[in-house]
Amino acid sequence: MGVGSPSERGERRGRKSIQTRTRILDATAKVLSTKGYAGTHLRDVAEVAGVRATAIYYYFDSRDALVEEVLWWGLADLRRHVRDTLDAAGPCDNRIDRIMMAVDAHLRRELEVSDYTTASIRNTAQIPEHLRTRAGKEAADYGRMWHQLIEDAAHEGEIRSDMDLFVVRMLLLGSLNWAAEWHRADLVPVATVVTSAQALIRQALTAPHAAQQTVATLG
Template sequence: MPDAATKSERTRQRILDAAAHVLSVRGYSGTRLSDIARHAAVQAPAIYYYFPSREDVIEEVMWAGVSRMRTHVRSVLDALPPETPPLDRIDAAVEAHLRHELEISDYTRAAIRNAGQLPEHIQTRQLAEANRYGDLWRTLIADAAKAGAIRSDLDLRAARMLILGALNWAVEWWNPRRGSLTTVVETAQSLIRNGLGVR
Protein backbone atom coordinates (compact mmCIF):
# COMPACT_ATOMS: atom_id res chain seq x y z
CA MET A 1 0.00 0.00 0.00
CA PRO A 2 2.80 2.53 0.76
CA ASP A 3 4.14 1.93 -2.79
CA ALA A 4 0.74 2.76 -4.27
CA ALA A 5 0.55 5.93 -2.18
CA THR A 6 4.04 6.92 -3.25
CA LYS A 7 3.21 6.30 -6.90
CA SER A 8 0.05 8.38 -6.54
CA GLU A 9 2.02 11.21 -4.93
CA ARG A 10 4.60 11.08 -7.70
CA THR A 11 1.91 11.27 -10.36
CA ARG A 12 0.23 14.20 -8.62
CA GLN A 13 3.58 15.99 -8.44
CA ARG A 14 4.25 15.27 -12.11
CA ILE A 15 0.90 16.84 -13.00
CA LEU A 16 1.71 19.93 -10.94
CA ASP A 17 5.18 20.21 -12.49
CA ALA A 18 3.64 19.97 -15.96
CA ALA A 19 0.99 22.55 -15.08
CA ALA A 20 3.66 24.94 -13.78
CA HIS A 21 5.60 24.63 -17.02
CA VAL A 22 2.59 25.05 -19.30
CA LEU A 23 1.23 27.94 -17.24
CA SER A 24 4.62 29.70 -17.24
CA VAL A 25 4.78 29.50 -21.04
CA ARG A 26 1.15 29.78 -22.20
CA GLY A 27 -0.49 31.78 -19.45
CA TYR A 28 -3.79 31.23 -17.65
CA SER A 29 -6.08 31.52 -20.66
CA GLY A 30 -3.84 29.34 -22.83
CA THR A 31 -3.38 26.52 -20.32
CA ARG A 32 -5.52 23.49 -21.13
CA LEU A 33 -5.80 20.21 -19.27
CA SER A 34 -4.88 18.35 -22.45
CA ASP A 35 -1.55 20.25 -22.60
CA ILE A 36 -0.86 19.53 -18.94
CA ALA A 37 -1.70 15.86 -19.45
CA ARG A 38 0.57 15.57 -22.47
CA HIS A 39 3.46 17.21 -20.65
CA ALA A 40 2.89 15.00 -17.58
CA ALA A 41 2.55 11.85 -19.73
CA VAL A 42 -0.89 10.99 -18.33
CA GLN A 43 -4.35 10.74 -19.86
CA ALA A 44 -6.30 13.98 -19.45
CA PRO A 45 -9.20 12.34 -17.50
CA ALA A 46 -6.65 11.03 -14.97
CA ILE A 47 -6.03 14.59 -13.80
CA TYR A 48 -9.52 14.61 -12.28
CA TYR A 49 -8.45 11.82 -9.92
CA TYR A 50 -6.03 14.29 -8.30
CA PHE A 51 -7.73 17.65 -8.85
CA PRO A 52 -11.45 18.49 -9.13
CA SER A 53 -10.88 21.01 -11.92
CA ARG A 54 -8.40 22.91 -14.06
CA GLU A 55 -8.74 25.85 -11.66
CA ASP A 56 -7.69 23.67 -8.72
CA VAL A 57 -4.48 22.63 -10.49
CA ILE A 58 -3.72 26.24 -11.37
CA GLU A 59 -4.50 27.48 -7.85
CA GLU A 60 -2.02 24.97 -6.40
CA VAL A 61 0.70 26.00 -8.86
CA MET A 62 0.18 29.71 -8.21
CA TRP A 63 0.31 29.29 -4.45
CA ALA A 64 3.40 27.07 -4.66
CA GLY A 65 5.15 29.55 -6.93
CA VAL A 66 5.01 32.33 -4.36
CA SER A 67 5.58 29.99 -1.42
CA ARG A 68 8.70 28.51 -2.97
CA MET A 69 10.06 31.96 -3.76
CA ARG A 70 9.53 33.10 -0.18
CA THR A 71 11.14 29.94 1.21
CA HIS A 72 14.12 30.27 -1.13
CA VAL A 73 14.80 33.94 -0.39
CA ARG A 74 14.29 33.37 3.33
CA SER A 75 16.80 30.49 3.35
CA VAL A 76 19.39 32.62 1.51
CA LEU A 77 18.96 35.42 4.04
CA ASP A 78 19.07 33.04 7.01
CA ALA A 79 22.39 31.66 5.76
CA LEU A 80 24.06 35.10 5.87
CA PRO A 81 26.25 35.98 8.86
CA PRO A 82 24.33 37.94 11.52
CA GLU A 83 26.57 40.99 11.03
CA THR A 84 25.77 41.29 7.30
CA PRO A 85 25.02 44.97 6.53
CA PRO A 86 21.41 45.75 5.56
CA LEU A 87 22.16 46.74 1.96
CA ASP A 88 24.19 43.53 1.49
CA ARG A 89 21.14 41.60 2.71
CA ILE A 90 19.01 43.40 0.11
CA ASP A 91 21.63 42.51 -2.54
CA ALA A 92 21.36 38.85 -1.50
CA ALA A 93 17.55 38.97 -1.68
CA VAL A 94 17.69 40.55 -5.14
CA GLU A 95 19.94 37.78 -6.43
CA ALA A 96 17.88 35.03 -4.79
CA HIS A 97 14.65 36.44 -6.24
CA LEU A 98 15.98 36.81 -9.79
CA ARG A 99 17.69 33.42 -9.88
CA HIS A 100 14.62 31.69 -8.50
CA GLU A 101 12.18 33.24 -10.97
CA LEU A 102 14.44 33.06 -14.04
CA GLU A 103 16.51 29.94 -13.52
CA ILE A 104 15.16 27.66 -10.83
CA SER A 105 11.36 27.49 -10.73
CA ASP A 106 8.63 27.10 -13.35
CA TYR A 107 6.22 27.52 -10.44
CA THR A 108 7.50 30.98 -9.60
CA ARG A 109 7.59 32.05 -13.26
CA ALA A 110 3.99 30.87 -13.59
CA ALA A 111 2.91 32.69 -10.43
CA ILE A 112 4.51 35.97 -11.48
CA ARG A 113 3.38 35.91 -15.10
CA ASN A 114 -0.23 35.07 -14.28
CA ALA A 115 -0.79 37.01 -11.07
CA GLY A 116 -3.12 39.52 -12.71
CA GLN A 117 -5.03 37.02 -14.84
CA LEU A 118 -6.67 34.76 -12.27
CA PRO A 119 -10.38 34.82 -11.45
CA GLU A 120 -10.99 36.17 -7.97
CA HIS A 121 -12.19 32.84 -6.56
CA ILE A 122 -8.80 31.17 -7.04
CA GLN A 123 -6.60 34.07 -5.89
CA THR A 124 -7.08 33.84 -2.14
CA ARG A 125 -4.24 31.49 -1.17
CA GLN A 126 -1.80 33.05 -3.62
CA LEU A 127 -2.53 36.58 -2.41
CA ALA A 128 -2.07 35.56 1.22
CA GLU A 129 1.30 34.03 0.36
CA ALA A 130 2.26 37.09 -1.69
CA ASN A 131 1.52 39.25 1.35
CA ARG A 132 3.84 37.08 3.45
CA TYR A 133 6.56 37.49 0.84
CA GLY A 134 5.94 41.23 0.80
CA ASP A 135 6.42 41.25 4.58
CA LEU A 136 9.88 39.75 4.10
CA TRP A 137 10.84 42.65 1.82
CA ARG A 138 9.14 45.17 4.09
CA THR A 139 11.35 44.00 6.95
CA LEU A 140 14.51 44.09 4.81
CA ILE A 141 13.89 47.69 3.77
CA ALA A 142 12.71 48.83 7.21
CA ASP A 143 15.83 47.35 8.83
CA ALA A 144 18.03 49.16 6.32
CA ALA A 145 16.18 52.42 7.00
CA LYS A 146 16.56 52.00 10.77
CA ALA A 147 20.29 51.45 10.27
CA GLY A 148 20.50 54.75 8.38
CA ALA A 149 21.44 52.99 5.13
CA ILE A 150 18.49 54.28 3.09
CA ARG A 151 17.90 57.85 1.97
CA SER A 152 15.45 59.66 4.22
CA ASP A 153 13.66 61.30 1.28
CA LEU A 154 12.34 57.97 -0.05
CA ASP A 155 8.87 56.57 0.56
CA LEU A 156 9.70 53.06 1.77
CA ARG A 157 6.48 51.46 0.55
CA ALA A 158 6.87 52.94 -2.92
CA ALA A 159 10.51 51.84 -2.98
CA ARG A 160 9.56 48.28 -2.04
CA MET A 161 6.79 48.05 -4.62
CA LEU A 162 9.01 49.48 -7.37
CA ILE A 163 11.81 47.04 -6.54
CA LEU A 164 9.51 44.01 -6.58
CA GLY A 165 7.79 45.23 -9.73
CA ALA A 166 11.11 45.59 -11.53
CA LEU A 167 12.37 42.21 -10.34
CA ASN A 168 9.14 40.46 -11.33
CA TRP A 169 9.04 42.11 -14.75
CA ALA A 170 12.32 40.38 -15.65
CA VAL A 171 10.33 37.23 -16.53
CA GLU A 172 8.83 39.12 -19.44
CA TRP A 173 12.02 40.33 -21.09
CA TRP A 174 15.04 38.29 -19.99
CA ASN A 175 16.40 35.90 -22.61
CA PRO A 176 19.48 33.79 -21.78
CA ARG A 177 20.60 34.03 -25.39
CA ARG A 178 20.91 37.82 -25.10
CA GLY A 179 22.85 38.17 -21.86
CA SER A 180 23.90 36.29 -18.77
CA LEU A 181 21.74 36.08 -15.68
CA THR A 182 24.74 37.12 -13.59
CA THR A 183 24.88 40.40 -15.51
CA VAL A 184 21.17 40.97 -14.88
CA VAL A 185 21.64 40.26 -11.15
CA GLU A 186 24.63 42.59 -10.84
CA THR A 187 22.84 45.36 -12.76
CA ALA A 188 19.74 45.05 -10.57
CA GLN A 189 21.85 45.09 -7.40
CA SER A 190 23.70 48.20 -8.54
CA LEU A 191 20.53 50.08 -9.50
CA ILE A 192 18.74 49.19 -6.26
CA ARG A 193 21.71 49.83 -3.98
CA ASN A 194 22.49 53.17 -5.59
CA GLY A 195 18.83 54.14 -5.70
CA LEU A 196 18.23 53.34 -2.02
CA GLY A 197 21.57 54.09 -0.44
CA VAL A 198 22.63 57.25 1.31
CA ARG A 199 25.07 59.17 -0.87
Protein backbone atom coordinates in the same frame (compact mmCIF):
# COMPACT_ATOMS: atom_id res chain seq x y z
CA MET B 1 5.78 -14.66 -4.17
CA GLY B 2 7.04 -11.79 -6.29
CA VAL B 3 3.87 -9.72 -6.32
CA GLY B 4 4.25 -8.48 -2.76
CA SER B 5 1.83 -8.38 0.16
CA PRO B 6 -1.36 -6.28 -0.02
CA SER B 7 0.27 -3.62 2.15
CA GLU B 8 3.36 -3.56 -0.06
CA ARG B 9 1.21 -3.24 -3.17
CA GLY B 10 -0.69 -0.40 -1.48
CA GLU B 11 2.56 1.37 -0.64
CA ARG B 12 3.73 1.09 -4.25
CA ARG B 13 0.41 2.42 -5.49
CA GLY B 14 0.67 5.27 -2.98
CA ARG B 15 4.16 6.20 -4.11
CA LYS B 16 3.13 6.02 -7.75
CA SER B 17 0.09 8.21 -7.04
CA ILE B 18 2.27 10.85 -5.35
CA GLN B 19 4.74 10.76 -8.23
CA THR B 20 1.99 11.15 -10.82
CA ARG B 21 0.44 14.05 -8.91
CA THR B 22 3.83 15.73 -8.73
CA ARG B 23 4.38 15.24 -12.48
CA ILE B 24 1.03 16.86 -13.17
CA LEU B 25 1.88 19.84 -10.96
CA ASP B 26 5.34 20.17 -12.52
CA ALA B 27 3.81 20.06 -16.00
CA THR B 28 1.21 22.66 -15.08
CA ALA B 29 3.90 24.99 -13.75
CA LYS B 30 5.87 24.62 -16.98
CA VAL B 31 2.83 25.27 -19.21
CA LEU B 32 1.61 28.18 -17.09
CA SER B 33 5.05 29.80 -17.07
CA THR B 34 5.11 29.90 -20.87
CA LYS B 35 1.48 30.03 -22.04
CA GLY B 36 -0.22 31.88 -19.21
CA TYR B 37 -3.52 31.17 -17.49
CA ALA B 38 -5.74 31.68 -20.54
CA GLY B 39 -3.50 29.50 -22.71
CA THR B 40 -3.15 26.61 -20.27
CA HIS B 41 -5.31 23.62 -21.21
CA LEU B 42 -5.44 20.21 -19.57
CA ARG B 43 -4.47 18.48 -22.81
CA ASP B 44 -1.19 20.45 -22.81
CA VAL B 45 -0.56 19.60 -19.17
CA ALA B 46 -1.33 15.93 -19.83
CA GLU B 47 1.07 15.82 -22.77
CA VAL B 48 3.93 17.32 -20.75
CA ALA B 49 3.16 15.10 -17.73
CA GLY B 50 2.83 11.95 -19.83
CA VAL B 51 -0.67 11.09 -18.62
CA ARG B 52 -4.17 11.02 -20.11
CA ALA B 53 -6.08 14.27 -19.67
CA THR B 54 -8.91 12.41 -17.96
CA ALA B 55 -6.45 11.06 -15.38
CA ILE B 56 -5.86 14.60 -14.09
CA TYR B 57 -9.37 14.63 -12.60
CA TYR B 58 -8.36 11.79 -10.29
CA TYR B 59 -6.04 14.25 -8.54
CA PHE B 60 -7.70 17.63 -9.09
CA ASP B 61 -11.37 18.59 -9.36
CA SER B 62 -10.79 21.10 -12.15
CA ARG B 63 -8.21 23.02 -14.14
CA ASP B 64 -8.65 25.95 -11.76
CA ALA B 65 -7.94 23.77 -8.72
CA LEU B 66 -4.71 22.64 -10.39
CA VAL B 67 -3.71 26.18 -11.31
CA GLU B 68 -4.49 27.45 -7.80
CA GLU B 69 -2.21 24.81 -6.26
CA VAL B 70 0.68 25.68 -8.57
CA LEU B 71 0.43 29.44 -8.03
CA TRP B 72 0.23 29.08 -4.26
CA TRP B 73 3.21 26.74 -4.19
CA GLY B 74 5.29 29.02 -6.42
CA LEU B 75 4.91 32.00 -4.09
CA ALA B 76 5.32 29.93 -0.94
CA ASP B 77 8.51 28.40 -2.32
CA LEU B 78 9.87 31.83 -3.29
CA ARG B 79 9.19 33.27 0.15
CA ARG B 80 10.84 30.31 1.91
CA HIS B 81 13.86 30.45 -0.39
CA VAL B 82 14.48 34.16 0.13
CA ARG B 83 13.90 33.79 3.88
CA ASP B 84 16.45 30.93 4.05
CA THR B 85 18.93 33.04 2.09
CA LEU B 86 18.57 35.92 4.53
CA ASP B 87 18.85 33.59 7.52
CA ALA B 88 22.24 32.52 6.16
CA ALA B 89 23.55 36.10 6.13
CA GLY B 90 26.74 36.68 8.08
CA PRO B 91 27.35 39.24 10.85
CA CYS B 92 29.35 41.41 8.45
CA ASP B 93 26.45 41.79 6.02
CA ASN B 94 24.83 45.18 6.49
CA ARG B 95 21.18 45.92 5.73
CA ILE B 96 21.80 46.96 2.12
CA ASP B 97 23.85 43.79 1.64
CA ARG B 98 20.84 41.78 2.82
CA ILE B 99 18.63 43.51 0.28
CA MET B 100 21.14 42.56 -2.42
CA MET B 101 21.07 38.95 -1.22
CA ALA B 102 17.28 38.97 -1.49
CA VAL B 103 17.47 40.45 -5.00
CA ASP B 104 19.82 37.64 -6.05
CA ALA B 105 17.66 34.92 -4.49
CA HIS B 106 14.44 36.28 -6.00
CA LEU B 107 15.78 36.67 -9.54
CA ARG B 108 17.51 33.30 -9.67
CA ARG B 109 14.44 31.49 -8.32
CA GLU B 110 12.25 33.31 -10.81
CA LEU B 111 14.43 33.06 -13.91
CA GLU B 112 16.39 29.82 -13.73
CA VAL B 113 15.29 27.53 -10.90
CA SER B 114 11.53 27.26 -10.47
CA ASP B 115 8.77 27.04 -13.08
CA TYR B 116 6.39 27.33 -10.13
CA THR B 117 7.73 30.74 -9.13
CA THR B 118 7.78 31.96 -12.73
CA ALA B 119 4.21 30.77 -13.22
CA SER B 120 3.09 32.46 -10.01
CA ILE B 121 4.68 35.79 -10.83
CA ARG B 122 3.36 35.83 -14.37
CA ASN B 123 -0.18 34.62 -13.67
CA THR B 124 -1.42 35.61 -10.22
CA ALA B 125 -2.95 38.83 -11.56
CA GLN B 126 -4.63 36.94 -14.44
CA ILE B 127 -6.54 34.33 -12.48
CA PRO B 128 -10.12 34.82 -11.27
CA GLU B 129 -10.47 36.53 -7.90
CA HIS B 130 -11.76 33.42 -6.12
CA LEU B 131 -8.53 31.56 -6.92
CA ARG B 132 -6.25 34.20 -5.39
CA THR B 133 -6.88 33.60 -1.70
CA ARG B 134 -3.96 31.33 -0.86
CA ALA B 135 -1.58 32.88 -3.38
CA GLY B 136 -2.62 36.34 -2.21
CA LYS B 137 -1.77 35.50 1.39
CA GLU B 138 1.68 34.29 0.36
CA ALA B 139 2.22 37.42 -1.73
CA ALA B 140 1.20 39.60 1.22
CA ASP B 141 3.57 37.74 3.56
CA TYR B 142 6.36 38.10 1.03
CA GLY B 143 5.67 41.80 0.68
CA ARG B 144 5.88 42.21 4.45
CA MET B 145 9.25 40.48 4.45
CA TRP B 146 10.56 43.00 1.92
CA HIS B 147 8.95 45.83 3.89
CA GLN B 148 10.93 44.74 6.95
CA LEU B 149 14.15 44.50 4.95
CA ILE B 150 13.76 48.03 3.65
CA GLU B 151 12.59 49.44 7.00
CA ASP B 152 15.62 47.93 8.74
CA ALA B 153 17.99 49.47 6.20
CA ALA B 154 16.29 52.85 6.57
CA HIS B 155 16.44 52.61 10.38
CA GLU B 156 20.20 52.01 10.15
CA GLY B 157 20.58 55.08 7.92
CA GLU B 158 21.63 53.01 4.91
CA ILE B 159 18.80 54.21 2.65
CA ARG B 160 18.44 57.79 1.47
CA SER B 161 16.12 59.79 3.71
CA ASP B 162 14.26 61.35 0.77
CA MET B 163 12.83 57.96 -0.25
CA ASP B 164 9.23 56.91 0.36
CA LEU B 165 9.74 53.36 1.62
CA PHE B 166 6.38 52.06 0.39
CA VAL B 167 7.14 53.33 -3.11
CA VAL B 168 10.64 51.83 -2.89
CA ARG B 169 9.22 48.40 -2.08
CA MET B 170 6.58 48.49 -4.79
CA LEU B 171 9.01 49.66 -7.48
CA LEU B 172 11.70 47.20 -6.40
CA LEU B 173 9.42 44.15 -6.37
CA GLY B 174 7.70 45.29 -9.54
CA SER B 175 10.97 45.49 -11.41
CA LEU B 176 12.15 42.10 -10.11
CA ASN B 177 8.88 40.44 -11.10
CA TRP B 178 8.83 42.08 -14.52
CA ALA B 179 12.09 40.32 -15.39
CA ALA B 180 10.01 37.16 -15.95
CA GLU B 181 8.28 38.92 -18.84
CA TRP B 182 11.29 40.11 -20.80
CA HIS B 183 14.22 37.89 -19.86
CA ARG B 184 15.60 35.43 -22.41
CA ALA B 185 18.41 33.17 -21.24
CA ASP B 186 19.78 32.85 -24.77
CA LEU B 187 20.32 36.62 -24.91
CA VAL B 188 21.20 37.64 -21.35
CA PRO B 189 22.69 35.33 -18.69
CA VAL B 190 20.81 35.34 -15.40
CA ALA B 191 24.01 36.32 -13.60
CA THR B 192 24.13 39.51 -15.67
CA VAL B 193 20.54 40.32 -14.75
CA VAL B 194 21.34 39.80 -11.08
CA THR B 195 24.49 41.92 -10.97
CA SER B 196 22.89 44.70 -13.03
CA ALA B 197 19.83 44.77 -10.79
CA GLN B 198 21.97 44.83 -7.66
CA ALA B 199 24.13 47.68 -8.94
CA LEU B 200 21.10 49.70 -9.99
CA ILE B 201 19.21 49.18 -6.74
CA ARG B 202 22.24 49.76 -4.52
CA GLN B 203 23.09 52.99 -6.33
CA ALA B 204 19.50 54.23 -6.13
CA LEU B 205 18.94 53.42 -2.45
CA THR B 206 22.23 53.96 -0.65
CA ALA B 207 22.51 57.03 1.53
CA PRO B 208 25.57 59.20 0.70
CA HIS B 209 27.32 58.60 4.03
CA ALA B 210 26.73 54.86 3.77
CA ALA B 211 28.23 54.83 0.29
CA GLN B 212 31.30 56.70 1.57
CA GLN B 213 31.69 54.17 4.39
CA THR B 214 31.53 51.32 1.88
CA VAL B 215 34.22 52.92 -0.30
CA ALA B 216 36.40 53.51 2.75
CA THR B 217 35.98 49.89 3.84
CA LEU B 218 36.88 48.59 0.39
CA GLY B 219 39.86 50.90 0.27
